[in-house]
Amino acid sequence: MTQAAFQLRAATGADLSAIAALSQLVWLHTYTPEGINADVADYVLQEFTTANTRQRFEDPNQHYLLAEADGKLIGYLLLQLNAACEADAGCSAEIARLYVIPQFAGKGAGRALLSKARRFLQSRGHHALWLTVYAGNQAAIGFYRHCGFTHTGDTFFQLGEQQHANLILQWRF
Numbered sequence: 001m002t003q004a005a006f007q008l009r010a011a012t013g014a015d016l017s018a019i020a021a022l023s024q025l026v027w028l029h030t031y032t033p034e035g036i037n038a039d040v041a042d043y044v045l046q047e048f049t050t051a052n053t054r055q056r057f058e059d060p061n062q063h064y065l066l067a068e069a070d071g072k073l074i075g076y077l078l079l080q081l082n083a084a085c086e087a088d089a090g091c092s093a094e095i096a097r098l099y100v101i102p103q104f105a106g107k108g109a110g111r112a113l114l115s116k117a118r119r120f121l122q123s124r125g126h127h128a129l130w131l132t133v134y135a136g137n138q139a140a141i142g143f144y145r146h147c148g149f150t151h152t153g154d155t156f157f158q159l160g161e162q163q164h165a166n167l168i169l170q171w172r173f
């Protein structure tokens, strides 16, 4: 695999609009291969805003790790440190988001962000993390399994009237 040159760092207040824009880009690319309806458009435009990103950034229980190439954002991971896992109440560190822009996928940024998140969590006494992933997102599920995650439960994501099956995955370290 070709490894891209990228740098990892924590987010600052100057990164919030770039994080919001990247989130819209990656979310739409990942989840709307057949086009965009109003529920999806409303969700993306209301959820991935600079204001919402700022709210998360200012929450001491949330932590953004960024990946950059040539000084530009190419991916990020968002940790939520006080989110009890439905499948394991003792596990409270969640990956709320892990997004790499399509042009940089497959170049090691996702794994590098995961490794940095693990070190960050270990330094704070955590020994596991969890996340939910859309059951149809086979590319991400394959990535997480390859990186050591196991399937420990099931849940769903509500969008408009529809419920979308999600897997709960955990990584113990």
Ligand SMILES: CC(C)(COP(=O)(O)OP(=O)(O)OC[C@H]1O[C@@H](n2cnc3c(N)ncnc32)[C@H](O)[C@@H]1OP(=O)(O)O)[C@@H](O)C(=O)NCCC(=O)NCCS
Residues within 6 Å of the ligand: 001, 026, 030, 098, 099, 100, 101, 104, 105, 106, 107, 108, 109, 110, 111, 112, 131, 132, 133, 134, 137, 138, 139, 140, 141, 142, 143, 146, 147
């Ligand atoms: C899923 C995602 C985070 C992965 O990040 P990435 O930077 O593309 O992945 P990496 O290049 O770091 O891959 C790391 C390893 O996983 C492997 N891998 C990646 N996808 C895989 C798959 N579907 N099946 C098996 N292995 C996979 C790679 O070969 C690589 O292996 P290696 O380190 O042993 O050489 C990224 O592609 C992405 O943002 N996708 C769109 C958004 C998304 O679905 N996010 C997750 C939502 S929960």
